[in-house]
């Protein structure tokens with residue numbers, strides 16, 4: 306995908322074929338489905354109601370899992386005083402090129418610059434230093450839903466914008482073991498939400514040293530594979546050890562009264578996950594939304610002939626029987642049924658329910674699935690209204706499973722286990738997908754692969770066979786690594 310410099314919103318009349326130009330397809334779909342709109346601010350997009358509806362469903366899925374694992378939500382300030390930001394050396398070095406600064410307020414020049422948060426470890430760490438005194442105060446398990454700002458040059462809706470929405474969890478623990486457990490628990494929640502809710506299969510694992518979050522002892526991530534063979538980092542969980550607690554002096558009196566630094570973690574998932582969802586599931590007709598994220602699970606379209614209005618009344622009646630159990634909408638706008646069909650297909654609504662004169666007579670409806678190709682078995686079915694709710698639930702579950710299965714089969718068929726050096730470099734250069742090798746985990750070997758192929762390590766896992774050698778350089782291998790080019 307090339308990065309468009311142009312901020313002018315293209316006038317989208319048709320969606321270009323996905324396989325021909327994923328980038329053009331992606332931009333057209335996000336705009337035409339009314340997920341986003343470009344804004345007058347360079348690098349920032351507007352999340353429109355339909356896009357926000359999808360985000361809200363992702364939020365709910367995450368938030369309910371955070372709370373079930375003992376976390377609470379809170380909110381911290383947007384601005385960070387410079388003298389605080391620079392305390393953790395690696396952290397500030399990592400983020401410095403992306404930080405936007407407030408230097409004036411009203412008519413006054415500020416005596417100290419204020420950073421607009423690129424992430425909140427600092428401001429939260431400062432507060433934790435005040436709140437935590439004793440081992441009795443631990444663990445602290447807090448999540449924040451917020452926007453952050455990172456000064457980016459290119460813009461791609463969801464995938465890369467200056468300002469974006471996310472959640473960031475920040476926790477403090479008495480021991481290194483507890484912090485590591487927390488880091489892995491949240492990684493597992495991200496994997497589960499990506500796969501079970503967003504229907505996007507991922508590889509989860511640990512990051513190499515160069516790919517690590519600035520200031521972390523260890524970073525873990527989930528990585529999805531896009532149709533163009535590039536990986537998309539879709540959620541990260543960081544074990545920060547005592548790096549931040551030492552920089553911000555977050556200490557507690559332990560049971561034996563000795564004063565110790567706490568161990569902290571942070572973890573985040575952003576609306577970037579939605580960019581992955583769009584690319585993975587969409588097709589030439591537009592979006593295909595997994596039911597669990599869809600703001601509208603089923604759209605009801607009355608088929609009106611002439612001045613016949615009974616279908617409209619019946620459509621509303623069907624909607625009434627389904628509301629409460631399903632997110633449904635009746636489209637009784639003054640457009641032709643055919644126009645409405647393609648509009649809702651493009652916007653990815655999982656199921657369309659048609660009600661025409663013949664359906665009314667037979668007390669049935671016609672159910673059309675968005676995930677299946679037109680004319681495919683099971684794409685269209687006539688259902689008795691008496692069993693509609695039950696049938697709708699089954700079909701939605703099946704669509705959720707089907708989208709995941711399709712994506713999973715793509716990921717598996719584009720994962721290459723490689724033992725040959727030339728083949729490895731060729732697959733990485735040609736952006737074939739996830740390339741799985743035994744790896745030495747040395748920074749200079751990784752840098753060499755990146756320089757020659759643009760591919761980087763995505764996640765590291767346990768070595769599959771002991772005594773293997775690194776496919777990239779021939780040195781002894783210590784981990785199994787997925788390499789891929791990335792967004």
Ligand SMILES: [Zn+2]
Pocket residue numbers: 744745746747750751775776777778779780
């Ligand atoms: Zn190597």
